[in-house]
Amino acid sequence: MSEPKDSRAEPRDAELVSLYQGSRQELPPAGTDALILRAAREQAQRSAQTGWNWGVWLEGWTMPVASAAVVMLAVAAVALLQLQHDVLDIHHAPPETTVGAPGAGAPAEDAVAPEVPVPAVPPQAVAPVAEAPLTDELAPHRAVDSARKPGAAAAAKRESAQAADAAGDAAMSSIPSKEAARAARNVTAGSRRPAASSADAGPQSAPAAAPRAGAATAAPGALFGGSASLLKMQEAPAGDDGSATPAPASERPSAQAPVLSPLQWLYDIRAMLDAGDDAAARQAYAAFSRRYPDFPATMVQTVLGEQAAASLR
Amino acid sequence: MKDTVSDSDEVLMQRFCRGDAAAFEQLYGRHKGGVFRYFLRQCGNAALAEEMHQDVWLKVVDMAGRYRPTARFQTLLYTMAHNRLVDHYRRSANALPVSYAANASDAANNLPGLPGDEPERRLSGERDMALLLTALADLPEAQRETFLLRHEAGLSIEEIATATGTSRETAKSRLRYAMNTLRRRMNEALT
Numbered sequence: 001m002s003e004p005k006d007s008r009a010e011p012r013d014a015e016l017v018s019l020y021q022g023s024r025q026e027l028p029p030a031g032t033d034a035l036i037l038r039a040a041r042e043q044a045q046r047s048a049q050t051g052w053n054w055g056v057w058l059e060g061w062t063m064p065v066a067s068a069a070v071v072m073l074a075v076a077a078v079a080l081l082q083l084q085h086d087v088l089d090i091h092h093a094p095p096e097t098t099v100g101a102p103g104a105g106a107p108a109e110d111a112v113a114p115e116v117p118v119p120a121v122p123p124q125a126v127a128p129v130a131e132a133p134l135t136d137e138l139a140p141h142r143a144v145d146s147a148r149k150p151g152a153a154a155a156a157k158r159e160s161a162q163a164a165d166a167a168g169d170a171a172m173s174s175i176p177s178k179e180a181a182r183a184a185r186n187v188t189a190g191s192r193r194p195a196a197s198s199a200d201a202g203p204q205s206a207p208a209a210a211p212r213a214g215a216a217t218a219a220p221g222a223l224f225g226g227s228a229s230l231l232k233m234q235e236a237p238a239g240d241d242g243s244a245t246p247a248p249a250s251e252r253p254s255a256q257a258p259v260l261s262p263l264q265w266l267y268d269i270r271a272m273l274d275a276g277d278d279a280a281a282r283q284a285y286a287a288f289s290r291r292y293p294d295f296p297a298t299m300v301q302t303v304l305g306e307q308a309a310a311s312l313r
Numbered sequence: 314m315k316d317t318v319s320d321s322d323e324v325l326m327q328r329f330c331r332g333d334a335a336a337f338e339q340l341y342g343r344h345k346g347g348v349f350r351y352f353l354r355q356c357g358n359a360a361l362a363e364e365m366h367q368d369v370w371l372k373v374v375d376m377a378g379r380y381r382p383t384a385r386f387q388t389l390l391y392t393m394a395h396n397r398l399v400d401h402y403r404r405s406a407n408a409l410p411v412s413y414a415a416n417a418s419d420a421a422n423n424l425p426g427l428p429g430d431e432p433e434r435r436l437s438g439e440r441d442m443a444l445l446l447t448a449l450a451d452l453p454e455a456q457r458e459t460f461l462l463r464h465e466a467g468l469s470i471e472e473i474a475t476a477t478g479t480s481r482e483t484a485k486s487r488l489r490y491a492m493n494t495l496r497r498r499m500n501e502a503l504t
Contacts, residue, residue: 016495016496017464019441022438022442026350028367036367037334040338041334045334047329
């Protein structure tokens with residue numbers, strides 16, 4: 001039987017392909033091979049000396065992983081720096097930052113003023129809101145200063161009576177404590193104005209110069225120099241009727257008097273000791289001990305010094 | 314044929330990029346014949362095919378520092394070969410390839426006559442090959458290239474489209490036309 005003509009006339013694709021693949025015999029000349037391979041060896045030597053192929057590296061999985069790692073490290077570093085900054089900020093923050101002002105949501109039980117007489121000042125100009133809180137925070141200093149002056153006891157009595165009159169004044173409650181903290185921080189940073197200029201600037205500018213935060217490092221004169229205008233007002237003669245001039249609304253203490261934090265209190269006591277007023281310091285420390293009976297002794301020693309702390313006890 | 318046990322072309326190329334010359338030798342040994350025959354069939358001139366073959370492989374060597382295995386190495390290799398061929402056509406006044414009979418292939422140099430001239434009409438394997446190569450040489454350039462890329466280089470339709478810069482349908486159509494023409498030519502030669 002003869003082969004079907006159709007299959008012979010129409011070879012299938014597979015037969016054609018097989019036939020073609022059987023014809024694949026041609027190869028490049030050996031000289032061409034040698035030239036190409038020599039060039040390849042030279043290139044390989046260069047690549048080996050370079051030791052790194054960025055193309056392969058970029059293409060692989062290392063690039064995204066490395067990028068993600070770099071980003072994570074950067075974020076972690078920023079977070080760490082921020083945390084460190086916050087910690088330092090807290091550490092260097094003046095005691096005012098821990099004052100629990102009622103307006104700032106502090107617990108009501110903390111809003112108890114220390115047993116320090118609060119002076120009254122004449123009702124002259126209304127102080128700016130931002131500077132007002134420092135006025136009352138100077139109360140311990142005023143008390144110390146007034147205690148050092150002749151006739152301090154009588155003046156303290158007058159001030160106590162006026163402080164009672166000033167109770168209920170809500171102006172102080174609206175004063176943001178952050179302003180006080182910022183002002184005190186400025187003082188700590190060395191932007192404290194000279195005492196003389198503060199005294200000349202009048203009652204409104206005196207609180208801003210109060211060096212409460214720098215009490216531990218400032219000289220006693222500088223410590224109390226900022227409140228010179230207040231002292232002037234305290235020493236001002238009484239009215240014709242013998243009564244003291246009422247304090248301005250912004251400087252009158254309210255029923256929700258600012259609260260001294262323990263550290264702030266200790267700094268004040270240390271300021272008293274630095275000023276040589278051991279009696280007032282002892283009195284303030286006694287009040288402190290009653291207010292904070294469980295306060296760590298090591299912290300007290302740290303702030304006041306071991307000898308001073310021992311002497312106050 | 315490619316050794317499936319050994320490394321792939323892409324791995325060999327990456328090894329070469331890291332300075333392994335032996336990897337390139339292995340890679341070159343796999344594909345040197347296919348590339349050379351691609352040029353030989355397309356341009357119809359052994360010397361020209363050798364020159365273009367050398368150019369393409371030297372480009373592969375120079376590519377070592379920039380190689381990125383985004384596609385099959387063969388697709389990349391034949392894309393470079395296609396571009397080199399197109400450059401040749403553009404420079405040459407006679408862009409169409411010459412007849413296969415002028416080439417260095419022994420089989421092509423010993424072309425048989427037409428089947429009707431033979432006293433016996435039984436063709437040997439060599440004669441069938443020669444007929445097929447002749448028919449292939451007479452194919453239109455694009456169809457011949459598609460045939461070579463499919464059955465010489467082993468590229469898929471998609472890879473052929475990538476290498477030649479055409480659509481998949483165009484590559485598929487060219488391959489179908491090429492196969493039909495070859496069948497018809499072989500049929501004419503054998504009857």
